[in-house]
Amino acid sequence: MKSISILGSTGSIGKSTVSVIKENQDRFSVTALVAGSNTSLLAEQAKSLGAKLAVVADETKYNELKENLAGTNIKIAAGKSAVLEAAATDADITMSSIVGAAGLEPTAEVIKRGKTLALANKETLVCAGEIVMRMTKDKGTTLLPVDSEHSAIFQCLNESQKDKGQVASLILTASGGPFRDKDLDFMAKATPEQAVSHPNWSMGAKISVDSATMMNKGLEIIEAYHLFGLPLEKIKVVVHPQSIIHSAVSYIDGSVLAQLGNPDMRTPISYALGFSDRIPSGVRQLDLAEIGTLSFFAPNETRFPSLKLAKSALAKGSFFTNVLNAANEVAVAAFLAKRIPFLAIANTVSKVLENTPSGEMATIADAIALDAEIRIKTKEIINKDYK
Numbered sequence: 001m002k003s004i005s006i007l008g009s010t011g012s013i014g015k016s017t018v019s020v021i022k023e024n025q026d027r028f029s030v031t032a033l034v035a036g037s038n039t040s041l042l043a044e045q046a047k048s049l050g051a052k053l054a055v056v057a058d059e060t061k062y063n064e065l066k067e068n069l070a071g072t073n074i075k076i077a078a079g080k081s082a083v084l085e086a087a088a089t090d091a092d093i094t095m096s097s098i099v100g101a102a103g104l105e106p107t108a109e110v111i112k113r114g115k116t117l118a119l120a121n122k123e124t125l126v127c128a129g130e131i132v133m134r135m136t137k138d139k140g141t142t143l144l145p146v147d148s149e150h151s152a153i154f155q156c157l158n159e160s161q162k163d164k165g166q167v168a169s170l171i172l173t174a175s176g177g178p179f180r181d182k183d184l185d186f187m188a189k190a191t192p193e194q195a196v197s198h199p200n201w202s203m204g205a206k207i208s209v210d211s212a213t214m215m216n217k218g219l220e221i222i223e224a225y226h227l228f229g230l231p232l233e234k235i236k237v238v239v240h241p242q243s244i245i246h247s248a249v250s251y252i253d254g255s256v257l258a259q260l261g262n263p264d265m266r267t268p269i270s271y272a273l274g275f276s277d278r279i280p281s282g283v284r285q286l287d288l289a290e291i292g293t294l295s296f297f298a299p300n301e302t303r304f305p306s307l308k309l310a311k312s313a314l315a316k317g318s319f320f321t322n323v324l325n326a327a328n329e330v331a332v333a334a335f336l337a338k339r340i341p342f343l344a345i346a347n348t349v350s351k352v353l354e355n356t357p358s359g360e361m362a363t364i365a366d367a368i369a370l371d372a373e374i375r376i377k378t379k380e381i382i383n384k385d386y387k
Contacts, residue, residue: 004273005032005091007083007106010041012204013097013120013146016265018045020273023282028273031091034083034098034106037061043068053077055086084109093273095146096121099206100329101371104128108364114139118272120146122216122223123329127322128367129226135364144272145227149173149220151268152247152259157228161251170230171248171256172220173240174299175200175263177211180239184303190342192335200243200263209332213345214299218310222321225314232314237307238296244286245294262286305346313353319361319370320353326374327352331382340386348385352378 004021008014014035021028032053035042039061046054046069053075056065062078069076077085087094087109093116096107103121110117111132119125124132136143145154149172161167178197179187196208203211210216217237224235246268248258261267262284270281301308306328313320331348334340340348352374361367 001027001029002092002273003029003031003090005030005034005086005089005094006097007034007087007094007103007110008036008097008099008121009033009045010035010038011097011099012207013265013269014095017095017097017269017273018049020266020270020279020281021049023270023280024273027279032086032089034086036098039065039068046074047072053086053089055082057083088113090115092116093118095269095273096124097146099123099204101127101325101368104371105364105368108132108135111135111139111141111143114141116142116144116275118144118146118269120269122147122219123325125223125226126219126325127371128318128361128364129222129321130318131361131364131367133226143227144275145223146265146268146272147220147223148263148265148268149247150223150227151271152245153224153228153249155259155271156247156249156257162228162230166252167230167234168250168252169234169236170224170228171250171258172217172224172235172237173243173245173247173296174214174217174237175211175243176239176241176299177214179212179303180241184343187303188341188343192338195335195342199241201265205336206329206332209335209345210328212342213306214304215306215310215328215346215349217299218307219325221307221310222314232311237299239299240294240296242291242294244291260286306349309346309349309353316358318367319359320356322361322367322370323353323356323374324349326371327378330375330378334382334386340382344382344386348378348381351381351385355381 030049030051033051034055037058055077059079087106094110095118097120107124195212243263245258250256264283266281313324327349331345
């Protein structure tokens with residue numbers, strides 16, 4: 001039986017992780033659950049899974065969590081320091097699914113333990129990929145990708161063949177999001193409600209907007225670069241509206257190995273939790289005859305400039321991918337709050353990148369400080385441009 005902790009248990013990935021654990025309760029014991037502010041769901045999860053510790057990041061929610069878990073033996077805690085302590089608990093495997101740059105510091109605490117990290121927080125590698133991968137190697141941490149695309153590549157990539165130069169390219173598939181067939185005039189007037197209405201996946205608001213701008217695919221290019229150690233020119237993106245092929249690896253002999261499945265995050269989650277065994281996920285088996293047709297086309301970087309922004313930032317290094325991520329998170333939040341229009345997300349990120357001089361970033365603390373600085377700069381630009 002493996003012990004497991006979940007950072008971000010009440011979010012989309014966290015809830016799917018809880019579902020997989022319930023499918024396999026004879027395989028897992030739950031050490032710690034961490035949530036942002038949803039104490040009612042956190043308490044429900046902790047009781048149903050028999051968790052030893054429940055932590056809420058919002059300190060003001062401590063008494064609420066205490067009340068929700070009254071009469072149980074589950075330990076409770078609140079605040080940032082409690083989140084970091086939960087990340088440092090001695091679980092065999094930790095699911096890191098806190099959304100955005102907020103997940104960077106807790107994920108770093110997991111890595112320091114040298115156990116197994118199931119990484120669903122792509123921003124950790126976007127903000128500090130070189131630092132994080134170096135830490136992972138130094139501490140002997142096993143890093144298992146949970147993003148469906150990177151899990152697919154992980155399952156199809158033969159490392160020994162990669163080391164011999166036999167990989168032609170990694171192929172990241174993209175659904176294209178809710179606006180894949182829309183023109184710029186439509187996107188200029190798009191509402192948050194339209195942007196978060198993803199045609200295939202059930203996701204949180206932030207990642208749904210990233211899918212609509214295709215910034216999520218840009219972030220995934222950066223993540224793939226750090227995870228798999230191949231140059232940017234060998235990482236390709238193809239739009240695949242059905243989201244059945246989750247990604248593929250192309251080899252120099254013309255072979256392409258792909259991982260297929262219904263669009264459900266419980267599949268890559270179960271692969272990471274069970275590794276190196278496959279375990280039940282609760283996902284319906286794929287019926288190819290029912291699917292019938294799969295289609296593919298190249299992404300349009302004119303309508304979706306975030307892809308080009310991400311690749312440009314990656315070409316300049318982790319300092320600028322951190323800048324990219326911080327600016328994007330602030331811009332997406334402003335769009336969701338109806339402060340800026342949809343197309344202003346990419347425009348704002350571009351302006352922040354253009355107005356940020358190069359710098360050095362050697363530690364996790366440096367990455368966190370840069371993130372904070374860029375958030376302030378981005379808010380200033382938004383306040384100036386969209387009064």
